[in-house]
Amino acid sequence: MNQQKQRIFNRIDDNRVAILDRSRLLFDTPELGYREFETGRLIRGWLESWGVPYESVSYTGLQVTLGHGAPVVAVLADMDGLPKKAGAGRIHSCGHSLQISAALALIEVMKDEPLNGTLKVIFTPAEEMIDFEYRQSLVDRGLVKYPSGKQDMIARGVFDDVDAVLSCHASGEPGCRFDVGSTLKGFVIFKAVYQGLGAHAGAAPFAGKNALHAAVLAQTGVAFLKDRFDPRDGVNVQPVISEAAGTVNIVPDHAVVETYVRARTEEALFAAADLVENCLKRCGQALDIETEVTCRPGFLPLSQSGEINALVKENMLLLCGEDQILENLVSGASGDVGDIGALLPTVQFGFTGVSGRFHGDDFAVTNEENACLCPPKILSGTVLDLFEHPVSGRPGFAARKARYLKTWLGE
Ligand SMILES: [Zn+2]
Ligand SMILES: [Zn+2]
Numbered sequence: 001m002n003q004q005k006q007r008i009f010n011r012i013d014d015n016r017v018a019i020l021d022r023s024r025l026l027f028d029t030p031e032l033g034y035r036e037f038e039t040g041r042l043i044r045g046w047l048e049s050w051g052v053p054y055e056s057v058s059y060t061g062l063q064v065t066l067g068h069g070a071p072v073v074a075v076l077a078d079m080d081g082l083p084k085k086a087g088a089g090r091i092h093s094c095g096h097s098l099q100i101s102a103a104l105a106l107i108e109v110m111k112d113e114p115l116n117g118t119l120k121v122i123f124t125p126a127e128e129m130i131d132f133e134y135r136q137s138l139v140d141r142g143l144v145k146y147p148s149g150k151q152d153m154i155a156r157g158v159f160d161d162v163d164a165v166l167s168c169h170a171s172g173e174p175g176c177r178f179d180v181g182s183t184l185k186g187f188v189i190f191k192a193v194y195q196g197l198g199a200h201a202g203a204a205p206f207a208g209k210n211a212l213h214a215a216v217l218a219q220t221g222v223a224f225l226k227d228r229f230d231p232r233d234g235v236n237v238q239p240v241i242s243e244a245a246g247t248v249n250i251v252p253d254h255a256v257v258e259t260y261v262r263a264r265t266e267e268a269l270f271a272a273a274d275l276v277e278n279c280l281k282r283c284g285q286a287l288d289i290e291t292e293v294t295c296r297p298g299f300l301p302l303s304q305s306g307e308i309n310a311l312v313k314e315n316m317l318l319l320c321g322e323d324q325i326l327e328n329l330v331s332g333a334s335g336d337v338g339d340i341g342a343l344l345p346t347v348q349f350g351f352t353g354v355s356g357r358f359h360g361d362d363f364a365v366t367n368e369e370n371a372c373l374c375p376p377k378i379l380s381g382t383v384l385d386l387f388e389h390p391v392s393g394r395p396g397f398a399a400r401k402a403r404y405l406k407t408w409l410g411e
Helices: 003-014 016-027 037-049 096-110 132-140 149-155 211-228 266-286 306-316 337-341 368-388 397-408
Strands: 055-057 061-067 072-078 118-124 164-170 178-180 186-195 240-244 254-263 290-297 325-327 346-351
Touching: 003 016, 003 096, 003 368, 016 037, 016 096, 016 368, 037 061, 037 096, 061 096, 072 096, 072 368, 096 118, 096 164, 096 368, 118 149, 149 337, 149 397, 164 306, 164 337, 164 368, 178 306, 186 211, 186 266, 211 240, 211 254, 211 266, 254 266, 266 290, 306 325, 306 346, 306 368, 337 346, 346 368
Parallel strands: 072 118, 072 164, 164 346, 178 325
Antiparallel strands: 055 061, 061 118, 178 346, 186 254, 186 290, 240 254
8 A cells, every 4th residue: 555545544544533423413414305404514514624615516515626637536425315214304324424424534634635636525415316396496496407416516517627436325235345336227207197087987987088097008018018128138117106086986087107217228228218108108098098208317327437446446455355345236226426427437336334224214324434434545545546547538528418418308
């Protein structure tokens, strides 16, 4: 290990008590996306106590810039929590508080280091795709452009000068300490509204048009479609009937089917989405029911930079043996870091040290050594390596971004 890395790792160990205190406080301050006001206040408080300047970005997000010149390496930290399932309240059940904690520990040590490049640490709000009405209200009021924090930041040009992107995420994989090179699926969101005609179900059903029949037919049609998906593409479609009107003696005049379509690659995702969209439309038309299908972008599949992951793994090996690193895990989850990965060389490594179900009320941090102290070491080591050995990924960025905004986000 080189001297600078050794010094940084030692300082992270020396800061142990403060790092764990911050991490616990952040875990106990869960807020939903674009509502991370108290989280932002805490982060600003620590940055101010260190004399580190910051900028606000994307409503509740923040960014810190250290060093100067090329290359520019960005480290991302998600900020949002989730609703609790049982009763009211919120919980950091995706472990995003650990990402904030790692980003702060990184700033705390790197602010005093000589840096051969620029380190941008970006606290990104609103990763979980939930609470959609609230987010749409922010879009309508012009406060954000997009419901996902990273999509909003891409559109605002936050990544326009960035050469490489690093991120990490809590992982529940048993029997390992870290994972590297994992995939994330992409998804699109469909909503099919079926409008029929109400009528007396006994005396004159022939005078009505049953919208629920269209919804049931669409659900069945999508189930039949599943034969068309190659298992290697990991396509998931699980349509639910989210609204249905009517009582037993009135023909239902209104029904709604909602579904995500998920897949491992962009190609498979868009091919599957086309089939599902047609099916949702035509099942309504087949029964002479007025049908409106809308499609919204979710997140793109994450394809990671192998070049950066080789560096990430070298830094993991400073902390553990080869047998404790899981490589190329295929995950069914999705994240808006996938959108960043479609534009720039990007990685998201995983760290264990949590228990319970992700997005469940029993989620907890159980191994603080691994979950709080190791991620900032891997991040700082990889940042230094990227300053020494920059990756080449920027050529064509402007064209990729223009295409992304137009065809994916529909700008
Ligand atoms: Zn999550
Ligand atoms: Zn997450």
